[in-house]
Structure formats: structure tokens, C-alpha cells
Amino acid sequence: MKPFIELQKIGLDFGKQTIFEDLNLQVEANEFISIIGKSGTGKTTLIRMIAGLLAPTSGRVLINGEAITEPHKEITYVFQKPVLLEWRNLLENVLLPIELERKVTTKDIDKAKEVLKLVHLEEDQAKYPHECSGGMVSRVSLARALITNPKILLMDEPFAALDSITKEQLQLELTQIISTYHSTVIFITHDIQEAVFLSDRVVLINENSNKVNEFIVPFPRPRHKDLKFEPEFQQLIKQIYESLEMIEG
Numbered sequence: 001m002k003p004f005i006e007l008q009k010i011g012l013d014f015g016k017q018t019i020f021e022d023l024n025l026q027v028e029a030n031e032f033i034s035i036i037g038k039s040g041t042g043k044t045t046l047i048r049m050i051a052g053l054l055a056p057t058s059g060r061v062l063i064n065g066e067a068i069t070e071p072h073k074e075i076t077y078v079f080q081k082p083v084l085l086e087w088r089n090l091l092e093n094v095l096l097p098i099e100l101e102r103k104v105t106t107k108d109i110d111k112a113k114e115v116l117k118l119v120h121l122e123e124d125q126a127k128y129p130h131e132c133s134g135g136m137v138s139r140v141s142l143a144r145a146l147i148t149n150p151k152i153l154l155m156d157e158p159f160a161a162l163d164s165i166t167k168e169q170l171q172l173e174l175t176q177i178i179s180t181y182h183s184t185v186i187f188i189t190h191d192i193q194e195a196v197f198l199s200d201r202v203v204l205i206n207e208n209s210n211k212v213n214e215f216i217v218p219f220p221r222p223r224h225k226d227l228k229f230e231p232e233f234q235q236l237i238k239q240i241y242e243s244l245e246m247i248e249g
């Protein structure tokens with residue numbers, strides 16, 4: 001079976017700086033993978049290429065066997081720093097991707113309310129961004145990504161700025177949401193525990209941004225937060241940590 005997302009022999013230079021030399025990666029449909037690597041290894045650059053926002057210098061990015069040359073309708077990008085429009089309430093912010101394409105219908109409004117409910121913000125839809133906590137802003141950003149039913153969700157450290165309790169709640173919500181939406185997810189994080197808890201596979205990349213190691217996460221879904229205290233879970237974190245230490249030197 002051909003992979004849903006395939007990076008074939010990717011090379012990328014920014015001027016004299018080589019970011020990728022020969023990166024190969026395959027992602028199956030409905031798979032959740034996390035990418036971990038030291039700051040500056042090219043993780044954001046990698047998902048910008050998958051999003052069609054940046055062309056590789058050599059090699060190809062294929063989605064469902066077709067080369068990506070521009071932003072793709074079925075891909076949604078959740079940024080590191082969520083950007084909400086301050087003059088629009090939360091419901092209106094969630095509706096933005098639809099409005100940029102066409103006239104909003106009552107069905108769209110119902111759908112926006114449904115995704116806001118999924119992220120536990122149904123009571124807050126009339127609030128404005130300045131009235132929201134960091135966790136709420138991240139939830140709105142996730143709801144806005146879901147309204148288009150994306151086949152592929154690219155998430156760039158979406159929870160990095162949150163406190164650990166809020167982060168944990170959002171991780172649990174994300175696992176539930178993904179099982180409802182059947183999206184394929186590529187998730188960037190610096191947090192090994194987060195990567196293991198959320199993913200089917202954790203991919204480590206190094207300084208030359210060539211994939212160096214990957215770890216299959218064998219725990220069945222749905223995953224409960226107590227999984228984090230299981231010895232097998234801790235053992236896998238240790239293995240990834242040691243592998244990361246080795247590639248970072």
C-alpha cells in the first residue's frame with residue numbers, strides 16, 4: 001500500500017545553509033507521528049514543505065501519490081503561536097477559514113459550534129480573544145483547524161506555551177478529537193513525554209535534519225492519562241531521551 005504522505009530524498013538549502021540533505025519519511029493515513037529534534041534542526045521547515053508553503057531544493061513531497069507544489073485544501077496548519085483576530089469573537093474566529101473561501105451558511109455555524117463544543121468552549125463562543133486564557137486560545141486554534149475536516153493536521157509545538165496541567169488536558173482532548181476526525185497528524189514537540197503519549201511513532205531528526213531514528217509507540221488507544229506512570233511508558237521515554245542525547249552529542 002502506498003503511504004499517504006511521502007517525503008522522497010528531500011534536500012533543502014537556505015542560501016549556503018543546508019537544512020536537509022537526503023530526508024525520507026513515510027506516513028500512513030490516520031497515523032499520528034511526532035517529530036523531535038534540537039532547536040534549529042528544521043522541524044518547522046519540514047512541515048512548511050509538507051504544507052506546500054515551501055518548495056524543497058531537491059526531492060519531492062507526495063500526498064496520496066501526488067507531488068505537492070502549493071498549499072493543499074486538505075491540509076491544515078496549527079501554528080506555534082496561535083493567531084486569533086482580536087476584533088472577532090471565538091465563534092467568528094473559528095468560522096474564518098470558511099469565510100475566506102465562501103459565504104458562511106447556517107450549517108457552517110452549527111459546525112463551528114460543534115467543534116467549539118469538542119474543545120469545551122461551547123459556553124465561551126461570544127467571548128473575544130482578550131478575555132481568554134492561553135489554554136482557551138489554543139483550544140480555539142484547534143477548533144478552527146477542525147472546522148475544515150482536514151485530512152492532514154500539521155501541528156507546530158501547539159501546546160509549548162501552556163502550563164503543564166492545561167497541556168495535559170489538551171493532550172487528552174487531542175487524542176479524543178483525532179479519533180473522531182480520523183486525521184493524519186504530524187506534530188512537532190520538544191517534549192518527549194508528550195510525543196510518546198500522543199503518537200503512533202516518534203521520529204528523531206538531527207543537525208543535518210536527516211531522520212536518524214524512529215520509535216514505534218505500542219500502547220493501544222484510547223490512552224488514559226495514567227499511562228504516563230506505567231513502567232513501559234517510562235522505559236520508552238528513556239530510550240528516546242538517550243537516543244536524542246546521542247545525536248545531539
Ligand SMILES: Nc1ncnc2c1ncn2[C@@H]1O[C@H](COP(=O)(O)OP(=O)(O)OP(=O)(O)O)[C@@H](O)[C@H]1O
Nearest residue numbers: 014015017019037038039040041042043044045046
Ligand atoms: N525562510 C528562511 N530563510 C533562511 N533561513 C531559514 C528560513 N526558515 C528557517 N531558516 C533557518 O533554518 C533552520 C531551521 O529552522 P526551523 O525553524 O525549521 O527549525 P526548528 O527545528 O523548527 O527550530 P525550533 O525547534 O527552534 O522551532 C534555522 O537555522 C533557521 O534559521
